[in-house]
Amino acid sequence: MLKRTLSTAMAFVGIVIGAGFATGQEVLQYFVSHGSMGIWGALVSGLVMVAAGTAALQLGSYFLANDHSVVLRRIAHPVVARILDIGVLITLFCTGFVMFAGAGSNMEQQFGWPVWAGSFMMLVLVLLAGLLNVDKVTNVIGSITPLIIIFVAVAVVYAIINSNGDTAVLNAAASEINSATPNWLVSALNYVGLALMMGCSMSIIIGGNNFNPRAAGLGGMLGGLIYGIMMIISTWGLYSVVDSVGQDDVPMLTIVNMIHPTLGLIMSIVIIGMIFNTAISMFYAFGKRATSSRAKLFYPVFAASCVVGWGCSFLGFRTLVGLVYPILGYMGIFLAAVVGIAWMRSLAKIREERNRREKIHELVRRKLDPNLRFSSKQARQLQRYTEESVLETEQIAESVREEVKHDIASDHDQETAEEAVPDEGELSLPEHAGHHHLGEDAKEKKDKDA
Structure with missing residues (x-):
């Protein structure tokens, strides 16, 4: 069971941290933009995610669900379930095309590629990965996750060591960042809501792939804990050098390039891996849900949604993160409440x-x-x-x-x-x-x- 739990935890982390976290752009807009108080926001976000991860994966395992609607129909009123189902589908699609935009920004910043070329490369990778089954997709997601943990840790240590340490200067630089939400507490809750909206569908599918709810629940708990720790250290690290990276599209990549250009090259590849993680999770879950009653149509619908999403990605990565994510986050707070209440009521069962x-x-x-x-x-x-x-x-x-x-x-x-x-x-x-x-x-x- 230990191996299954670890695999589930890594897959869950790979889903909820996503490309925006790996690039540092989400952390900048949600937490660092609130100055030193953003670190407290990251702590609250991590604690809430431990509970949310446990609930989502364990409910998926309990119902052995192969898409999120199976769980939503069982735990909520039909009207509420339908609203949440539509909300999750919108989130899956929107997050997917934001990932294509992130791939374009990453390749432009590191290699000078045209934005469309980087996003097109990601489109091809996602289309190929969609031919795999859920077990293989889970393994792909889980295997890449440890790499970003290592690079984020290295970048954070470097950033903290090389910070000028002047809180007034750092807070002034942080205030120039366009914040996703009005204050740090709303950011904490909104970000968990966003992560749950992004990861709910694929998390339920991964949970449903676990016969034992104990293993699924432990995987969600461990994954939420890892997420929380990464969120705190990432916020701390980016805040420490916000005066240098606050206006970059991919600030985490900027920090690693400060250490050494070769590490920056490797980091850009790891970020592409995380972007791939999130993109395949979003479009795979979207395709599964959209074709739940017509399984043979999965790949055509999956491929069509990817191509349409690629077209939407040209609005730009930073703009999309600041515009789309807060709206999805507020929807996610409602979803988190529904899932959390249902899970607590069902603990005995x-x-x-x-x-x-x-x-x-x-x-x-x-x-x-x-x-x-x-x-x-x-x-x-x-x-x-x-x-x-x-x-x-x-x-x-x-x-x-x-x-x-x-x-x-x-x-x-x-x-x-x-x-x-x-x-x-x-x-x-x-x-x-x-x-x-x-x-x-x-x-x-x-x-x-x-």
């Missing part, structure tokens, strides 16, 4: 379902592992837990099949796992919940005759 699924996992493992005993009593237990679950039998069978296969391969070898675990769609629960090991048929017949 989630806990019961979590325990039930852990027992199902263990029993299916005993059923399929050739070296473990699986009794008729355990078969009846498996049937009862399956019938009591909130999930459909087919959902349980397919989700637990992959996890058990991985467990058997880890304990034995891949060949044993391939032989023991049925192919996709062939594990039947609970109708064929039991099999009998040698001697059990005779024993049961004897007991029955007696």
Whole structure:
């Protein structure tokens, strides 16, 4: 479960921090623009995100959701769910085309490319990635995330060491930045709302890809904690040198270039990776939701939305961040309230379902592992837990099949796992919940005759 939790946490961080964070532009407009008080705003934002991440991923796992509407329909009034659904779809699309603009700004600042060339390069990468399934997309997102953590940490340490330390000068420079919101507390809440609107759909999908709500919840909690720490140190670092980078489109890249041009080159590539993270997450989730009842149309809709979004990106990165993001953030505050209240009300049910699924996992493992005993009593237990679950039998069978296969391969070898675990769609629960090991048929017949 630890590996699954870490993978989920890294994927969640990769979604919610996004390209605006990686470039530093979001942090400038939301937090640094409020001067030294912006650091307190970043702290509040981080604390709220821990709860929001846990709630979103755990609800996704509880319903084993493959798109956000599955959860919204279950936790909110139909009218509210519909409004939020439309709001999330708008957010996915808007954030996606802001990412294309960010790619253009990044490549222009570092390499002198025309803005359209950088954004077109990102369009091609996203179109190719859309051909992968959700597991592969999650792995791609999670694998890139640690790189930005390292670079942000290096940039922050350098910025703090080389800061002039004059608070009056720094606050004066910060006041010249166009702030996204009127004060630091509103910024903190608005930014979490923005992150949740951006990440809600893909977070629910990632949560829904976890059979165990415990692993999903821990992944969301750990991801929220990492997000909070990164937000605080990033705000502190950018504030320390705001007099030098406050008017740049990609201030984090400026800091790294101050350290060494070669590091700046690497950082620009990492930022492109983070932009890719966010762009593929947004358009992938948008396509999944828009074609939830017509899965075969996913890629055409996904590709069309990407192309249209690329056209919208020419409004400019800094302008789009300052104009689009605050509006989405206020919508996100409402979404956060709905998700948070529903999660708190459902904690007992989630806990019961979590325990039930852990027992199902263990029993299916005993059923399929050739070296473990699986009794008729355990078969009846498996049937009862399956019938009591909130999930459909087919959902349980397919989700637990992959996890058990991985467990058997880890304990034995891949060949044993391939032989023991049925192919996709062939594990039947609970109708064929039991099999009998040698001697059990005779024993049961004897007991029955007696």
